[in-house]
Structure formats: structure tokens, C-alpha cells
Amino acid sequence: MSSYIDFSQPSLWISTASILFNPTFWNIAAQQEYHNKILTKLAGGNARFGCYGLAVTIFSLGIFRDYLYNEALVAQPTHPALLSPLVKYSAIPLFLTGNTLVLSSMWALGVTGTYLGDYFGILMDAPVTSFPFNVSEAPMYHGSTLSFLATALWYGKPAGLFLTAIVASAYSVARRWEDPFTGMIYAKRDEERKRGKKGI
Numbered sequence: 450m451s452s453y454i455d456f457s458q459p460s461l462w463i464s465t466a467s468i469l470f471n472p473t474f475w476n477i478a479a480q481q482e483y484h485n486k487i488l489t490k491l492a493g494g495n496a497r498f499g500c501y502g503l504a505v506t507i508f509s510l511g512i513f514r515d516y517l518y519n520e521a522l523v524a525q526p527t528h529p530a531l532l533s534p535l536v537k538y539s540a541i542p543l544f545l546t547g548n549t550l551v552l553s554s555m556w557a558l559g560v561t562g563t564y565l566g567d568y569f570g571i572l573m574d575a576p577v578t579s580f581p582f583n584v585s586e587a588p589m590y591h592g593s594t595l596s597f598l599a600t601a602l603w604y605g606k607p608a609g610l611f612l613t614a615i616v617a618s619a620y621s622v623a624r625r626w627e628d629p630f631t632g633m634i635y636a637k638r639d640e641e642r643k644r645g646k647k648g649i
């Protein structure tokens with residue numbers, strides 16, 4: 450195993466830490482917003498601006514995480530089995546698919562829909578079911594994971610596959626946390642809508 454992945458490289462662990470940090474950070478920030486309106490207060494009482502601030506922060510953390518991932522891969526050995534043209538060029542459709550899923554879901558959801566607007570009380574009228582949500586339950590997470598996988602294969606680095614597995618696990622934990630919570634937010638809204646209708 451040690452000839453496949455150089456676990457003595459600090460950059461490997463720095464990349465791991467940033468992969469785990471990002472979803473942890475945005476979930477804590479979103480929970481704090483939901484319960485204490487912290488980001489809305491920081492934005493002078495404007496929930497939309499608070500959400501934009503979180504969006505810029507999460508987006509920047511994502512860019513930094515991608516940079517640390519690439520830095521980590523540079524310091525890692527390649528493996529001959531991963532250097533075959535078949536493996537290398539399979540990275541291209543994977544990367545294109547991954548980016549299509551990420552960009553099209555951002556396009557479908559908009560800024561506040563993508564970046565946890567529900568926690569700010571900025572709810573969507575109805576769940577988005579159009580592409581890419583008709584091909585993936587979590588296109589943002591699946592697309593992002595595919596891009597990590599594609600990069601690992603393109604450079605032929607087993608360490609990239611290791612880090613991709615950490616990305617997939619981090620997103621899986623995040624979804625187990627986020628999906629029931631946003632479900633609860635929308636269930637509450639639907640309950641209030643029903644009550645509103647009865648009041649009329």
C-alpha cells in the first residue's frame with residue numbers, strides 16, 4: 450500500500466482536512482443561521498445578503514480545497530495500472546459529466562437554492578425536478594465527487610482515489626445530516642401554508 454500512496458506527505462493530510470472541513474463548516478454555519486440568524490445579523494438583517502456571503506465563502510473554500518487536492522497529488526507517486534491511455538482518457542467524460550452536474554444544478558437552483566438558502570428562510574416554491582435532478586438525487590455532490598475521481602485518473606495517482614473516497618464519505622455524511630433537516634424546513638412551511646388556507 451505504501452508504494453501506492455505516500456502517507457508521509459503532509460500535503461495528503463492537509464488535503465484530507467480541507468475535504469472534511471468544508472461540509473462541516475457549512476453545516477455548522479447553516480445551523481447557526483437557522484437557530485440564531487447569525488449570518489442574517491452579520492449582513493445587517495438582510496437574509497438574502499447573508500446567504501450571498503455564505504455562498505461566496507463556501508465557493509472560495511471549494512476553490513482552496515481543489516488547490517490543496519492538486520498540491521497533494523503532485524507530491525504522490527503514480528501507479529502504472531493507472532497510466533494506461535484507457536484510464537487516462539476515461540477521465541475526460543467523467544470530468545465533463547461531473548462539471549455538467551455541478552453547473553446545471555447551480556443553474557437550476559440559483560444562488561440561494563444552491564447555498565443553503567432554506568436555512569435563511571429563503572424557500573423554493575417547489576422542489577426542482579428538472580435536469581439534473583431527474584438523473585441524480587444529489588447532482589452537486591455526485592458531480593463534485595466525479596471531478597475528484599477524474600483528476601485522480603488523469604494524473605494516475607492512487608492517492609487521488611483515496612482522497613476521492615474521503616470526498617464521497619464526507620458528502621454522504623453531509624447528506625444524512627442535511628436531507629432530513631431541509632425536509633423538516635419544507636414540511637413546516639407546508640404545514641403553515643395549510644393552516645393559512647384554513648384561516649382564509
Ligand SMILES: *[C@@H]1O[C@H](CO)[C@@H](O)[C@H](O)[C@H]1NC(C)=O
Binds near residue numbers: 579580583584
Ligand atoms: C431529464 O430531463 C432532461 C431535460 O430536462 C431530458 O432531456 C432527459 O431525457 C431527462 N432524463 C431522464 C432520465 O428522465
